[in-house]
Amino acid sequence: MNKFINNFEFVGHTYFYYDLNKVFDTYPALKKLPITLKLLLESNLRNARDSEFNTIIDTFISRNNYRQIDFYTSRVIMKDFSGIPALVDLASMREWAKNSNEDVEKINPQLMLDLVIDNSFDSSEKELNRNAQRYKFVKWAENNFKNISVIPPNSTNFNQVNLEYLSTMISAKNIDNKIYLFPESIVGTDSHSSMINALGIIGFKVGNIEVESTILGSNLTFNLPEVVGINISGSLVQGVSINDVSLALNNLLKDLDLKNKFIEFYGDALRNISIEDRVILSQISKDNNARCAYFIIDENTISFVEKTRGVDASLIKTYYEKQCIYNSSYELVYDENVSFDLSKVRPIISGPKRVEDKTSICNIPSKLDSFKNGNFVKDNDIVLSSISFNINNSDLSLLVQAGLIAKKAIALGMSINSNIKKVLYIQSTFHKMYLEKLDLLQYFEKLGFQINFENNIQDELVERVSLDIEKFNLNVSSLNFGKDDFSSINYKQIKSNWILSPALIIAYSLRGNMNIDITKEAIWADIYLSDIWPSIVEVNDQLEELDSSVYAELYKNIFEGNEYWQNIEYKKSSTYEWDEESTYIQGSKFTVKDEITSINIENAKILAILDDSISTEHLSPLGQIPSYSPAAVYLESKGLKPDEFNTFANRRGNAEIIERGTLSNIKLRNKMVLPKEGGYTKDFETGELLSIFEFAQNMKSENKNLVLFAGQNYGVGQSRDWAAKGTKLLGVNAVIAKSFDPIHKLNLIKMGILPLEFIDDDINTLSLKGNEIISIRSNMIITNSKINLEIKRESEIITITLQSTLDSNEEIMYYKNGGVLSYLLKGILTQE
Structure with a gap:
C-alpha cells in the first residue's frame, strides 16, 4: 500500500493519506464503487498485510458478497446501559492481571471510547442508591483507563451528542512522525449509533461482545455488503413534513430485502435536506434492517460541522475532496437502484381510532359522518392540540416548521379558538434554547399554547367544552404529536384522536375543526395553507441561523456534570476495589484461559x-427480578426487599445477578x-x-x-x-x-x-x-x-x-x- 501514499499541505502542515485516486488509476473498475464501498476499500487496504492486498482488490472489483472484509473502527460510543458492563469486564481483567503478576497498566481501551450516561436523573432514594454505586465505578474508570471520555447525566442526550459534538469526521494517527488522515468510523450498542450516517460517516450498531472486542483492538468482520442506491429527487409540496417523508420512505423500503445491506442516499434533492432531517431518514432505513444508511458528504455536511463545532472544516472538506468522496459526481454503480421522488410525498394523518390507521389529509372529510351541535363546540371540532418533543422525537426541523407557521399566522392576524386546549411540551433544554435563539417560542405563546418544560401542565379540556361534550354526546377531535397512547383519563371524552406533524396541528387548530380538505379550502377567511406554510428552504435557513455560539453554550460544560456527579468520591488505584455490598456493580469473574489444541x-x-x-x-431475561428466584435470594442476603430488586437489565453490571438470572x-x-x-x-x-x-x-x-x-x-x-x-x-x-x-x-x-x-x-x-x-x-x-x-x-x-x-x-x-x-x-x- 506504500505506493499509494500521498500527502498535501494545509495551513503550514503536511498531512499524509492513502490515496484512493492512485488506487483508481491502477484499478479503474474501482472508480465506480459506491462511496460506502470506497470507504471500506480504503480502510481494508490501509490495514492490510502485503499478502492480502490482491485479495482485497479482487473482492471489491468483483463485488463478491460471499467474501468477508474487515471493518476497522476508530471510535466506540455507548450508553451506560451497555457501557458500564463493558467497563466492569475491563476492570475485572485488571484484577486478573494483578493477581497473575501481569502489567495492569497495559489494560485500557485500545481506541477511543465515549460513554454517555443516561440524560434522565431520578432523585428518588432508590435511584440515588443505584446511581451512587454505578457512578462511583464509572468515575474510577474514567480516571484510571486511557482512551475513555465520560459524559455525565444531565449534560445532553445520546441522540444528539455524537452528531453535534463528538464526531470528528476524520481521524489522525502519528506513524513514523508523520500525521496520517483517514475517515472516522464508529460502532455502538444503541440503535441510534447509525444516526452518524447522516454526516457521511460509516457507523452502526453491533452487539455488546463485538463492541468489547473492538474496544480491545479487534476489527469486525462481515461479508462485503450489497449497496442499495436511493436517488432522491423533487421538492416537497405544501403540508408535507419530514414525518411524511420518513413514512413514505418506510413504505418504499419495507418491501425490500435490506438485511445486512448498505443504503446510500444521493441525488440533486439532497441539497435541500438538512442534516437533522437526514438523521430521521437514516434511522428509518435502519429500522428496515439496513446495516447502514449513508448520506454522501456535501456542502450541508461541512456547514453543519462548522456551526455545531465552531471550527473551520476546510481540512475535512479537503481530505474528502482529494479522495473523490465529497459530493461525488461520478456515475456510481449500485447493486440495486431505487428512486425516491419527494414531490410525490403527501401529508399523512393517523387515526382517528387506531394509530396504525393512516390516510392522506385530503381524505379526512370523507371519514366524518356525524355533525351534532353543542352550545360551544360541535362534532369534529378540535378541542385539544398537544405537541410533545422528547429525546425520542427530537428532529429540530419539525419544531422550526411549526414555529414558522405560527409566526406567519400571527403576522396575518390569525388566532386559535379559546375552546381548544393548546399545550407544547418540550422535554429537552436544547430545544428550548433553539426556539429562543430563533425567536420562535413567542409565536407559540401568542397563539395560546401553554409551554411546558417540566411536565406540570395537564391535558384536561376547557371546562365548558368538557360539559358540552358530555351533554350532547359529541364526537370531537384531539390533534397530537409525540403521543400515541390515548388511554389516559384526559382523553376519555375524545372519540377521535389524530396524530400529525406539529405544523399541521397548528394549521388545523387555526381552522378549528376537521371538516375541510386543508390542502384546498381556506383555513381562515381568505387565507389558505399555502399562505402560511413554510418551504423547506425557509426551514433550512432558520436552522442555519443556529450559529456556533448556540452549540458552544450547549456543550461548554459537557464533561463536568451536575453537583451530584461532581461530589461522587472514588478511590484512586490501578485496580477497582469491589464493594461486596454493592448490588449493581460486581466483577465479572474474568480469567485468561491457556490455549488448547484438542x-x-x-x-x-x-x-x-x-x-x-x-x-x-x-x-x-431483562425484566423484573422475580421473588424467590436465585437472584432474589442473593439480593435478600444483601438486605434488599422485593420492591428494591429492580430488573435484570438494570443490574447488568453485576455478574452475580446475571449468572443467577x-x-x-x-x-x-x-x-x-x-x-x-x-x-x-x-x-x-x-x-x-x-x-x-x-x-x-x-x-x-x-x-x-x-x-x-x-x-x-x-x-x-x-x-x-x-x-x-x-x-x-x-x-x-x-x-x-x-x-x-x-x-x-x-x-x-x-x-x-x-x-x-x-x-x-x-x-x-x-x-x-x-x-x-x-x-x-x-x-x-x-x-x-x-x-x-x-x-x-x-x-x-x-x-x-x-x-x-x-x-x-x-x-x-x-x-x-x-x-x-x-x-x-x-x-x-x-x-x-
Whole structure:
C-alpha cells in the first residue's frame, strides 16, 4: 500500500493519506464503487498485510458478497446501559492481571471510547442508591483507563451528542512522525449509533461482545455488503413534513430485502435536506434492517460541522475532496437502484381510532359522518392540540416548521379558538434554547399554547367544552404529536384522536375543526395553507441561523456534570476495589484461559434439555427480578426487599445477578423436569429438583463439566451478550442443538463455549432424559470438522457424530483461547 501514499499541505502542515485516486488509476473498475464501498476499500487496504492486498482488490472489483472484509473502527460510543458492563469486564481483567503478576497498566481501551450516561436523573432514594454505586465505578474508570471520555447525566442526550459534538469526521494517527488522515468510523450498542450516517460517516450498531472486542483492538468482520442506491429527487409540496417523508420512505423500503445491506442516499434533492432531517431518514432505513444508511458528504455536511463545532472544516472538506468522496459526481454503480421522488410525498394523518390507521389529509372529510351541535363546540371540532418533543422525537426541523407557521399566522392576524386546549411540551433544554435563539417560542405563546418544560401542565379540556361534550354526546377531535397512547383519563371524552406533524396541528387548530380538505379550502377567511406554510428552504435557513455560539453554550460544560456527579468520591488505584455490598456493580469473574489444541470434555452432566426456538429472553431475561428466584435470594442476603430488586437489565453490571438470572425465565421448559416450568433442573444422583443456578454451583464445586441440549433455532431473538456470558458463568462447556441462531452461535464461541449441531440425530431420537453422562472428544480443532459425542446411560454407551460450527480460523482462535476477550487480552499483555 506504500505506493499509494500521498500527502498535501494545509495551513503550514503536511498531512499524509492513502490515496484512493492512485488506487483508481491502477484499478479503474474501482472508480465506480459506491462511496460506502470506497470507504471500506480504503480502510481494508490501509490495514492490510502485503499478502492480502490482491485479495482485497479482487473482492471489491468483483463485488463478491460471499467474501468477508474487515471493518476497522476508530471510535466506540455507548450508553451506560451497555457501557458500564463493558467497563466492569475491563476492570475485572485488571484484577486478573494483578493477581497473575501481569502489567495492569497495559489494560485500557485500545481506541477511543465515549460513554454517555443516561440524560434522565431520578432523585428518588432508590435511584440515588443505584446511581451512587454505578457512578462511583464509572468515575474510577474514567480516571484510571486511557482512551475513555465520560459524559455525565444531565449534560445532553445520546441522540444528539455524537452528531453535534463528538464526531470528528476524520481521524489522525502519528506513524513514523508523520500525521496520517483517514475517515472516522464508529460502532455502538444503541440503535441510534447509525444516526452518524447522516454526516457521511460509516457507523452502526453491533452487539455488546463485538463492541468489547473492538474496544480491545479487534476489527469486525462481515461479508462485503450489497449497496442499495436511493436517488432522491423533487421538492416537497405544501403540508408535507419530514414525518411524511420518513413514512413514505418506510413504505418504499419495507418491501425490500435490506438485511445486512448498505443504503446510500444521493441525488440533486439532497441539497435541500438538512442534516437533522437526514438523521430521521437514516434511522428509518435502519429500522428496515439496513446495516447502514449513508448520506454522501456535501456542502450541508461541512456547514453543519462548522456551526455545531465552531471550527473551520476546510481540512475535512479537503481530505474528502482529494479522495473523490465529497459530493461525488461520478456515475456510481449500485447493486440495486431505487428512486425516491419527494414531490410525490403527501401529508399523512393517523387515526382517528387506531394509530396504525393512516390516510392522506385530503381524505379526512370523507371519514366524518356525524355533525351534532353543542352550545360551544360541535362534532369534529378540535378541542385539544398537544405537541410533545422528547429525546425520542427530537428532529429540530419539525419544531422550526411549526414555529414558522405560527409566526406567519400571527403576522396575518390569525388566532386559535379559546375552546381548544393548546399545550407544547418540550422535554429537552436544547430545544428550548433553539426556539429562543430563533425567536420562535413567542409565536407559540401568542397563539395560546401553554409551554411546558417540566411536565406540570395537564391535558384536561376547557371546562365548558368538557360539559358540552358530555351533554350532547359529541364526537370531537384531539390533534397530537409525540403521543400515541390515548388511554389516559384526559382523553376519555375524545372519540377521535389524530396524530400529525406539529405544523399541521397548528394549521388545523387555526381552522378549528376537521371538516375541510386543508390542502384546498381556506383555513381562515381568505387565507389558505399555502399562505402560511413554510418551504423547506425557509426551514433550512432558520436552522442555519443556529450559529456556533448556540452549540458552544450547549456543550461548554459537557464533561463536568451536575453537583451530584461532581461530589461522587472514588478511590484512586490501578485496580477497582469491589464493594461486596454493592448490588449493581460486581466483577465479572474474568480469567485468561491457556490455549488448547484438542477438545476433551469428559463425563459432563446435562444442565438442561430445551426445545425448539429457545430465545435469548429465555436464556437471559431483562425484566423484573422475580421473588424467590436465585437472584432474589442473593439480593435478600444483601438486605434488599422485593420492591428494591429492580430488573435484570438494570443490574447488568453485576455478574452475580446475571449468572443467577441465566436460564431462570419463569416460562422456560426444561424437559428434564416437565411439567414443572421455570429455571429448574434435576440432580439425578439425589433425585432433587434444583434451580439451574444451584445445580451449576454444585457441579463447579465437584469440578464437573456441564453441557446443554436444545432443538432448532437455539438463541433466536435480539442479540444479548449476557445470554452467552451467563451460560459461560454457569460453567457450560458445550451447547448441542439441531441448529443455532447465527449471532448467538458466534457469541457462544466468543465466550469460549463450543456450539455443536446434530447431523442425523436430535434430542427426541436419542430419547435423552438428562441422567446421561456426556463426553466430547477431538484430537484437532479445525473448521467444519466432525466431532464424536459419547452418551453413557446405565450400562449403555452410544456414540454419535456432531457437526462443529467453528466455521473460520478466527472462530478457531477464539475457542482455543477460551473466548475472544481472553484471546485479545493475551495480545495486549504481550505488546512492548
